[in-house]
Amino acid sequence: MSGGSIALIAVIVVTLITMVVGALGIRIARTPDDFLVAARAVPPLRNAAAISGEYLSAASFLGVAGLLLKDGLGMLWYPVGYAAGYLMLLLLVAAPLRRFGAYTIPDFAEGRLGAPRLRQVATIFVLVIGWFYLLPQLKGAGLTLQVLLGTPYWVGVAVLAVVVTSNIAAGGMKGVTFVQAVQYWIKLMAIATPAIVLIVVAGGLHRADLAKPAPPVFDTATTVKVQATVDFVVAEPVTVQAHGDVDHELVEGPLTLTTGAHRVASGAELVFPAGSAAPHAQGVRAQDGSSWVSPLVNAGHKGGHPLAATYSLIVATFLGTLGLPHILVRFYTNRNGRAARRTTVIVLGLLGVFYLFPAVFAVLARLRDPGLYLTGQTDSVVLVLPHALITSVWGEILGALVAAGAFAAFLSTSSGLLVSVAGAMAHDLLRGGVRTFRRCALLAGAIGLVAGLQVQRFDLNLLVGWCFAIAASTFCPLLVLGIWWRSLTWVGAIAGLLLGGVSSSVAIIMTMVGVGNSGWPSVLLGQPAIWTVPLAFVAMIIGSRLTPAQMPADLESKLLQLHLPEALRPVVPAAD
Amino acid sequence: MSVPSPPTPPPHAQPAPQRVVIRSADLGQRRVGVRGRAFDERSEYRDVLLHSLIRAQFGLTLGFIALTVGALISLPLVVSLMPWLARKHVLGLPFSLAVLGVAVYPVLVIIALAYTRLAERTERHFLDLVDKL
Numbered sequence: 001m002s003g004g005s006i007a008l009i010a011v012i013v014v015t016l017i018t019m020v021v022g023a024l025g026i027r028i029a030r031t032p033d034d035f036l037v038a039a040r041a042v043p044p045l046r047n048a049a050a051i052s053g054e055y056l057s058a059a060s061f062l063g064v065a066g067l068l069l070k071d072g073l074g075m076l077w078y079p080v081g082y083a084a085g086y087l088m089l090l091l092l093v094a095a096p097l098r099r100f101g102a103y104t105i106p107d108f109a110e111g112r113l114g115a116p117r118l119r120q121v122a123t124i125f126v127l128v129i130g131w132f133y134l135l136p137q138l139k140g141a142g143l144t145l146q147v148l149l150g151t152p153y154w155v156g157v158a159v160l161a162v163v164v165t166s167n168i169a170a171g172g173m174k175g176v177t178f179v180q181a182v183q184y185w186i187k188l189m190a191i192a193t194p195a196i197v198l199i200v201v202a203g204g205l206h207r208a209d210l211a212k213p214a215p216p217v218f219d220t221a222t223t224v225k226v227q228a229t230v231d232f233v234v235a236e237p238v239t240v241q242a243h244g245d246v247d248h249e250l251v252e253g254p255l256t257l258t259t260g261a262h263r264v265a266s267g268a269e270l271v272f273p274a275g276s277a278a279p280h281a282q283g284v285r286a287q288d289g290s291s292w293v294s295p296l297v298n299a300g301h302k303g304g305h306p307l308a309a310t311y312s313l314i315v316a317t318f319l320g321t322l323g324l325p326h327i328l329v330r331f332y333t334n335r336n337g338r339a340a341r342r343t344t345v346i347v348l349g350l351l352g353v354f355y356l357f358p359a360v361f362a363v364l365a366r367l368r369d370p371g372l373y374l375t376g377q378t379d380s381v382v383l384v385l386p387h388a389l390i391t392s393v394w395g396e397i398l399g400a401l402v403a404a405g406a407f408a409a410f411l412s413t414s415s416g417l418l419v420s421v422a423g424a425m426a427h428d429l430l431r432g433g434v435r436t437f438r439r440c441a442l443l444a445g446a447i448g449l450v451a452g453l454q455v456q457r458f459d460l461n462l463l464v465g466w467c468f469a470i471a472a473s474t475f476c477p478l479l480v481l482g483i484w485w486r487s488l489t490w491v492g493a494i495a496g497l498l499l500g501g502v503s504s505s506v507a508i509i510m511t512m513v514g515v516g517n518s519g520w521p522s523v524l525l526g527q528p529a530i531w532t533v534p535l536a537f538v539a540m541i542i543g544s545r546l547t548p549a550q551m552p553a554d555l556e557s558k559l560l561q562l563h564l565p566e567a568l569r570p571v572v573p574a575a576d
Numbered sequence: 577m578s579v580p581s582p583p584t585p586p587p588h589a590q591p592a593p594q595r596v597v598i599r600s601a602d603l604g605q606r607r608v609g610v611r612g613r614a615f616d617e618r619s620e621y622r623d624v625l626l627h628s629l630i631r632a633q634f635g636l637t638l639g640f641i642a643l644t645v646g647a648l649i650s651l652p653l654v655v656s657l658m659p660w661l662a663r664k665h666v667l668g669l670p671f672s673l674a675v676l677g678v679a680v681y682p683v684l685v686i687i688a689l690a691y692t693r694l695a696e697r698t699e700r701h702f703l704d705l706v707d708k709l
Contacts, residue, residue: 235590356677563626
């Protein structure tokens with residue numbers, strides 16, 4: 001049996017598990033409460049596994065290792081920030097948000113500050129962040145099936161969109177909570193097993209001399225198969241065995257690649273001799289060892305301002321998590337404020353365990369499989385490395401396991417996103433019930449499918465990093481000030497949401513279309529959180545100070561609701 | 577040997593018991609009765625008490641943010657001042673990998689556990705205070 005078909009079976013099994021476990025939830029899901037927040041009675045460990053399962057997306061499962069391989073260990077700030085975001089969430093919002101007892105962020109905004117217009121503005125940003133975050137998941141699915149099975153990009157996108165949309169429309173959130181708790185464990189196993197096996201096969205990481213002042217080399221004679229036509233740069237002349245279309249000529253046999261740019265067409269194979277330096281695809285920066293091991297973002301990037309870039313990434317990821325709507329909606333499924341805190345601590349532990357492993361793939365690939373720098377497919381390193389380093393059938397089996405984990409990642413994150421987007425449409429915009437929710441899920445899935453087909457060329461982690469920047473510049477100040485600052489008014493909140501949201505979105509769109517590619521503009525536009533987050537906070541504070549009359553009349557009872565410990569709460573009679 | 581079966585009461589012989597729904601969410605709130613009333617009735621203390629609780633919790637939050645900043649966020653600054661640090665090895669791993677790839681996660685969990693303990697203690701003290709009033 002070929003590697004492709006083992007992988008296909010693994011992906012189908014994970015998809016079936018998702019649908020079956022989701023279907024088990026259908027019998028319980030009946031009321032809008034069930035659909036949106038799983039009737040608020042999920043115990044902390046399962047809820048924590050579900051939150052982690054939902055959170056570990058394509059960006060974490062594939063993107064982190066790819067980014068580390070491509071840009072160096074400074075990119076470890078991405079997973080560190082993704083995890084540390086939960087510490088900020090714990091410190092600033094977890095318990096009060098749960099105690100306030102609203103379903104969604106727009107619910108919180110209107111409940112705390114009392115203005116329907118604020119709810120509408122907040123809903124718009126829930127939709128923006130949700131759909132934006134959905135795109136990298138769909139891209140990941142397209143890429144995974146392309147790498148494993150050779151299907152066209154749109155196949156993976158369509159499969160993911162259809163499975164997730166039908167699952168959500170049928171079961172809502174109750175089913176999703178079980179599915180995601182299961183998927184955390186699938187993902188952990190799928191990344192930990194190959195990582196540990198690869199460390200053993202490679203003879204340990206401790207011998208790795210990564211910091212030597214030279215670009216990566218092929219340690220043995222290596223065949224690089226090119227799946228998609230790529231332009232690459234050769235630093236020093238090298239004679240390879242070529243089979244296929246190189247520089248627009250069909251070559252069979254030895255070929256000397258001169259220093260400079262070359263193009264190799266899809267389907268071609270190049271065999272590099274042992275000890276030769278690995279060429280790099282256009283757009284992949286060749287780095288020597290000492291800048292690759294630097295713990296700063298953009299190290300070794302001329303005019304990259306590593307310190308500023310690192311801090312901007314830290315601001316976006318540390319503060320972005322607590323503004324992600326699909327994560328926050330999960331906190332209402334905790335029993336009470338104390339359970340919300342405990343859940344968050346467990347999440348931090350579960351994420352910490354998971355994030356030990358992506359770096360293993362990046363380090364081993366740099367040492368043993370630098371052909372990925374040539375093809376530029378660094379995002380697929382987790383998928384291809386087991387197969388590249390282990391030639392027996394076990395390499396295929398580990399590759400299939402990774403593929404299953406990757407698909408679990410796309411399925412669970414897009415499920416959570418779709419619940420949050422469909423919930424925002426049905427609950428906040430249309431004020432409908434279960435039927436409206438189902439219809440909105442179908443519509444939201446269709447929109448995601450169409451948009452997902454357009455993002456084939458964007459980097460996984462860049463797309464996700466931008467969502468964090470927008471979330472950090474909008475909902476983070478809204479929640480932090482709404483919970484801890486009594487003088488916040490709805491006018492100030494809208495001013496901050498618009499200023500932070502629009503400025504970060506504009507900066508990101510400018511980067512996407514290629515404005516400001518070097519120096520300070522690339523840092524401040526490509527990673528805007530460092531200035532858009534303070535801007536949003538200042539706008540909310542000034543806006544509120546100018547409109548003190550707009551403070552809600554029953555401010556004290558709102559604060560009571562946010563901060564009063566459970567033991568003092570009046571018993572709310574059960575609704576049923 | 578025959579065991580006498582327990583007598584089955586005839587259907588509808590006695591009024592059906594009142595159906596009571598107990599949600600698990602209510603179980604953590606069984607002391608609500610006494611304290612909740614005390615808190616609501618003394619509304620002249622209510623706002624003062626509440627603001628003291630919010631101040632205490634926010635102070636705790638700020639302290640822990642400062643701790644996190646000290647532990648983690650100072651790292652890029654330290655490394656850019658002492659670039660030789662990045663070329664060191666810790667337990668056979670490159671410095672960046674050892675610190676940002678491994679050591680940072682237990683530190684985050686410890687900070688989170690410590691905060692949760694202290695936040696719950698603040699709430700217990702608050703409840704004791706309310707009880708005394």
